[in-house]
Amino acid sequence: MESTQRPAPQSPPPGCPMHGGRTPLYGDTFSADPGAVYDELRAHGHVAPVELAPGVDATLVTSHEAALRVLQNPGLFARDSRRWAALNEGRVPLDSPVLPMMFYRPNCLFTDGTEHLRLRKAVTESLERLNDNRLNRHVERIAGYLIDQFSALGRADLLNDYAKLLPLLLFNQLFGCPADIGDRLTRSMSALFDGLDVMQANEELNACLMDLVALKRRQPGDDITSWLVQHPAGLRDEELKDQLVMLMGAGVEPERNLIGNALLLLLSGGGAGYGLRIEDALDDVLWNNPPIANYATHFPMQDVEVAGYRLPADSPVVISFAAANSDPALTDARSTLSKGAHLAWGAGPHACPAKSPAQLIALTAIECLLNALPDVTLAVPAESLEWRPGPFQRGLVSLPVRFSPAPARHPAPGMSADQGRPAAGPVPGTAAPHAPAQAPAPAPANGRKQKGWWSSFLDVFRL
Numbered sequence: 001m002e003s004t005q006r007p008a009p010q011s012p013p014p015g016c017p018m019h020g021g022r023t024p025l026y027g028d029t030f031s032a033d034p035g036a037v038y039d040e041l042r043a044h045g046h047v048a049p050v051e052l053a054p055g056v057d058a059t060l061v062t063s064h065e066a067a068l069r070v071l072q073n074p075g076l077f078a079r080d081s082r083r084w085a086a087l088n089e090g091r092v093p094l095d096s097p098v099l100p101m102m103f104y105r106p107n108c109l110f111t112d113g114t115e116h117l118r119l120r121k122a123v124t125e126s127l128e129r130l131n132d133n134r135l136n137r138h139v140e141r142i143a144g145y146l147i148d149q150f151s152a153l154g155r156a157d158l159l160n161d162y163a164k165l166l167p168l169l170l171f172n173q174l175f176g177c178p179a180d181i182g183d184r185l186t187r188s189m190s191a192l193f194d195g196l197d198v199m200q201a202n203e204e205l206n207a208c209l210m211d212l213v214a215l216k217r218r219q220p221g222d223d224i225t226s227w228l229v230q231h232p233a234g235l236r237d238e239e240l241k242d243q244l245v246m247l248m249g250a251g252v253e254p255e256r257n258l259i260g261n262a263l264l265l266l267l268s269g270g271g272a273g274y275g276l277r278i279e280d281a282l283d284d285v286l287w288n289n290p291p292i293a294n295y296a297t298h299f300p301m302q303d304v305e306v307a308g309y310r311l312p313a314d315s316p317v318v319i320s321f322a323a324a325n326s327d328p329a330l331t332d333a334r335s336t337l338s339k340g341a342h343l344a345w346g347a348g349p350h351a352c353p354a355k356s357p358a359q360l361i362a363l364t365a366i367e368c369l370l371n372a373l374p375d376v377t378l379a380v381p382a383e384s385l386e387w388r389p390g391p392f393q394r395g396l397v398s399l400p401v402r403f404s405p406a407p408a409r410h411p412a413p414g415m416s417a418d419q420g421r422p423a424a425g426p427v428p429g430t431a432a433p434h435a436p437a438q439a440p441a442p443a444p445a446n447g448r449k450q451k452g453w454w455s456s457f458l459d460v461f462r463l
Contacts, residue, residue, distance in 0.1 A: 022051040025060070025294065025391035032387065034293060034394070038062055038323035046307035050318070052391045053098045057086065058316040059309075060294065062323035064330055064343065066306055070298055070317060071348035077298035077317065078112050079350060080104060084299060085314040100192075100202075101392055102297055102316070106239060107246035109350065116349065118233050123243055124353040126227040130174070135357060136364050142169045143368035145457050148408035151372065155379060158369070158399040163259040164193070165453060166365050167252045172454045175244065176223025177212060183452030184208040189248055209241045251354065257291030257395035258282065258362045264399060265289075266366070268382040278366050282359060286325075286344040293322040293394040296346055319343070322394065376403040410460050 023041060024030060030037055041048035046066035052058050061067045070077050081104045086092050092099070104110050108119035146165055150156040168189055172182035185208050191201035212225055214237070220226035224247070228240055235243065262281040285291070296319040300311045311317055321343045330341055345352040352358070370376065379400040386397040451459070 022049045022057060023060075024051045026051075026053055026389055028389065030391075031389045034322060035326065038320060038326060042323060042327070045309060047309050047311070047317075050391075052316075052318070053093075053096045055091075055093045056096050056098055058297070058318045059311055060323070061306075061317060061319050062327070063307070064324040064327040064341075067319050067321075067324040067343055068347055069306065070319060071296065071343075071346060071350070074112060074349055076301055076304055078301055079110055079116075079296075079298060080112055081110055081297065081299065081316075083301075083314045084316060085312075086316075098391065101295070105242050105245065107242040109246050109250065119235075119239070119243065120349075120353065122228055122231040122233040122235055123247070126224050126231060127354050127357065129227055130224075130357055132357075132360060135360060138170060138173050139166070139361050139364040140368055141461060142166055142173070142457065143365050144372070144409060145169075145460060147369060147372045148410050151406040151408055154405040155400070155402050158263055158401055159256070159260050159396050160398060162369065163256045163263070163365070163399070164190070164252075166259070167255040167361065169453060169457060170361065171248050171251065174223060175212060175225045176216065176221045177454065178215070179455035179458050181208050181212050181215070182454030182458075185212075185248075186453050189252060193253065205245065206241060209244050210237065212244070213237050213240045250352070251358070253393060253395070254291040255358060255361060257393055258285060258358065259365050260396050260399055261285045261289045261291065261394070262362060262366060263369070264382065264385070264396065266370070267376065267378050267401065278363055278370075281366075282362055287342045288325070289394055290321045290325060290342075290344040291394060292344075292392060294318050294320045295392050296321075296350065318391075319346075321346070373401075373403040373406065376401050378402075 023037060025034075025037070041050070041060060042062045046063040047059050047061050050058055050060040061070055081087070081102055084092075084102075106119075108116055108123055111119060143162075143166060146162050146169075150161050156162065165186075168186045169182075172185060175185075177185055184204060188201045188205040188208065191197060192205065213229065216223070216225045216229050217237075220229060225240070225244065228235060228243060262278070262285045265281045265284060266276060266278070298317045298319070300313050300315065300317065302313045304311045304313075325342045325344065345355040379402045385399065388395050388397050
């Protein structure tokens with residue numbers, strides 16, 4: 001790969017997706033079978049022109065070799081999306097659903113050079129203070145609490161009742177959130193992921209995290225927020241808030257999909273009853289169904305040629321972790337599911353700094369569920385399950401299951417269904433759609449605050 005100012009290569013051959021326009025990475029066709037789309041794109045080169053959303057053009061890197069070249073060359077490819085020419089020139093719709101994942105924020109995900117090193121050092125050194133035994137205890141406690149909310153029903157939606165809520169509550173624990181701030185944080189993050197009044201949810205998220213930062217400056221504790229506040233990098237309040245947003249955004253969505261996709265594998269083709277270990281299921285997902293399928297957007301700092309194609313300066317180049325992992329060049333590595341070869345955790349200076357905690361969280365969450373509900377089975381055929389649309393994530397819409405009812409181990413104070421507690425009704429996915437967990441609810445008529453997931457959890461465990 002080398003920088004170049006030469007004209008663009010010749011037009012692609014007839015039949016190539018490049019010849020007839022850009023391939024959309026959204027809609028039902030892509031979400032139903034992204035592998036077929038990657039195969040079509042890969043057949044015509046290492047990179048291909050795609051459309052992330054209507055009016056949002058990008059180049060998708062589909063080969064393992066080319067992906068590593070981009071990820072490991074910060075001198076040629078920047079992460080700072082303020083370089084995005086089409087956005088700066090008004091050629092990108094400002095209401096596009098993909099912009100929240102691509103807009104610049106002053107955190108270590110969107111910065112380069114010395115600023116990136118300063119911010120990443122604060123984040124990685126704070127994460128390194130997490131103790132595996134302590135993290136495992138947190139996950140077990142939260143998992144048990146969530147399972148109690150539906151165990152007596154004999155049915156659940158393991159996406160919305162479990163895999164989605166567990167990382168949200170866990171971050172409340174790791175950030176050291178008191179009850180009120182934790183409820184606001186869970187509610188706003190859930191609304192953002194569900195697309196419910198996104199602007200208001202984003203404002204609430206920023207406000208509650210700024211309140212948390214102010215609290216930890218006054219009263220530091222044994223938590224990630226306090227460790228970031230105390231780090232020698234000397235992060236300002238806004239910087240602290242943006243690192244917390246990044247940690248939640250980079251942790252909650254991928255963790256939900258990792259847990260959900262592994263549970264699907266265990267409960268369908270070769271479930272735990274067939275001898276597939278949870279660790280093997282997680283490795284299989286990271287190779288074949290990575291939670292974040294396409295991301296790590298880079299911007300060439302000048303015109304760059306990759307595998308015979310010119311990538312214009314300041315245009316988005318998206319790495320397809322899913323396509324790179326299924327690259328035929330990795331046949332030997334794929335045959336053994338070698339942990340070191342797949343790109344689910346990224347590579348280079350922006351590689352995920354928390355892959356060990358993330359795997360421990362998923363492993364413990366799945367173990368807790370299968371131990372508590374040993375006869376859990378899918379409530380619908382696996383092939384009928386729907387995948388969420390969009391270019392970045394690979395996650396299910398729902399994962400309805402059935403099991404023998406079991407009594408709750410930790411009876412909890414009452415919480416109304418409109419606050420997210422699963423309500424009695426049809427099995428999710430078989431009739432009426434399941435209500436989004438932790439959706440914002442109107443204020444009660446008596447003027448008292450409603451309890452959310454986090455404050456109710458704290459009540460149960462007296463934390």
